[in-house]
Amino acid sequence: MDKLQTKKEIELAKAELEKALKKIDADEVTAEADLEKMAESAKALLDINGIC
């Protein structure tokens, strides 16, 4: 395992998260946000679904 490379990947992931979250448009953030549809969509966060 290249520990330095892993550390860099972790730092990169953190930076990407911060970058994404900065783009949240407060006006889009409502209780009626279509998050419900996100949870029902075909792209809903995938995990184990019968074939592992």
Add this chain to the structure above:
Amino acid sequence: MAFADRKSLAAHRYKFSKFLISLDGSSVGKPGFIFLYSTRTGRLAKVPSSLGDALLQSFVDEQRFEELSSLIDKGIIVPISQNEIVALAEENQLLENNRKALRFVFQPSGFCQMECGYCGQDHVNEKSHRNVIRDSVSFLDRMIGSRNIELLELGFFGAEAMTGFPEIQLFCDLLKPTLSKYSCRVMSKLVTNGLSVTPSRIAFLKGNAGLASVEVTLDGPPGIHEQSRPMRGGKNESFVRILRNTEMLSRTGGVLTVIRINVSSANVGHISKLLKILANSEIDRNQATVYFAPVHSWGNDAHKSALDPDTFAELDVGWRAMLLNLGWDVGQLPKRRVATCIATTDDGWVVDHSGGVFDCTEKPLVGSYSDHRKGSISDLASGVPLRADRSFRQFGPDLPTSSMCGQCFALPVCGGRCPKEWAEGRIPCPSFKLQAENYLRLAFAAKSFGEKM
């Protein structure tokens, strides 16, 4: 749960659900509010930061029924007397009973062109015999008819399922009259290494097996992917071929392409490079998604090269954010999980290429699980019951009393995740549990991105 009238609403006292993710509104540009997301309903409410138990009770006293109804509908609050864990289990059972569906995973071949390091299977150059296929269909015919099944959920799995494509064709051809006779719908998922998928094969599966999704694995950029998933016989340039096939798959209308990336200490430092390649490829993002899976024990020690769960979860959410920044929303919130998996239900079977019946896709072709075989498809087709009980039938009913799952906000979307992992002494909690607030923030970010993508 529904309350018909204000009198009923006023008759109860309420408490906040235990299945909530709570997000401070100031972290998403809405100070003074808290966002409460219910994993039980998948719904969201925005409430004042000051809303606690006492204020909740005041809603009843002040007859703020519309607000109460909304919070109840969304699963944010429940009657104080409700045992939510029991209620969740009852809901799941009802939903399962009402589904009228069967799950059947068919392994048409024991062979795979690859020798992935973490794979626990002992591949053999054998295909499913005609009798195994006939018996499988005969069994399904009896089950669909006797249980009034309306939906057959098929899985085509391996080894490498596409090395048994003629066998899949025969299976589908023999199954067709059964589906027609009982007006039973069919929906299928193909899991493949991506080497041998062609437009004509996918078209066949769409037309004859209701293909809805195809899962392909890529473990890194060129070179890294091949180190993780080498091909037999020394040929080792599979990345480009698999990527091109994945692009083709994603452009197939009506089929979701799912790219799985297995993560271990060996490839973790290269995943971001892979994501950039995928984002810059010809993959149709509207019909494709990506998820990250930690390597796990497959009857072997593969899990020993997995990252620790907290690190994996931190990377998982960061990689999702990276894809979002590259304009690709791969989905941030999980679906409600009614049944954990095939092994925890009475209506799912896995049949390997030799006709052996299992209740878990992790078991076929794995030497250390050979005694986990539940019987043969020829016996099942003849009405002879399986020789052993399902390994984890009690897993679901036991969850409420489990010290970890029974108290966990993620239970409605996780379902305990993998009974085999728990049984073998490992804790399989998903990344969603460990980074829930960030997943929710990313969902808001994805919505903000929405129109711009």
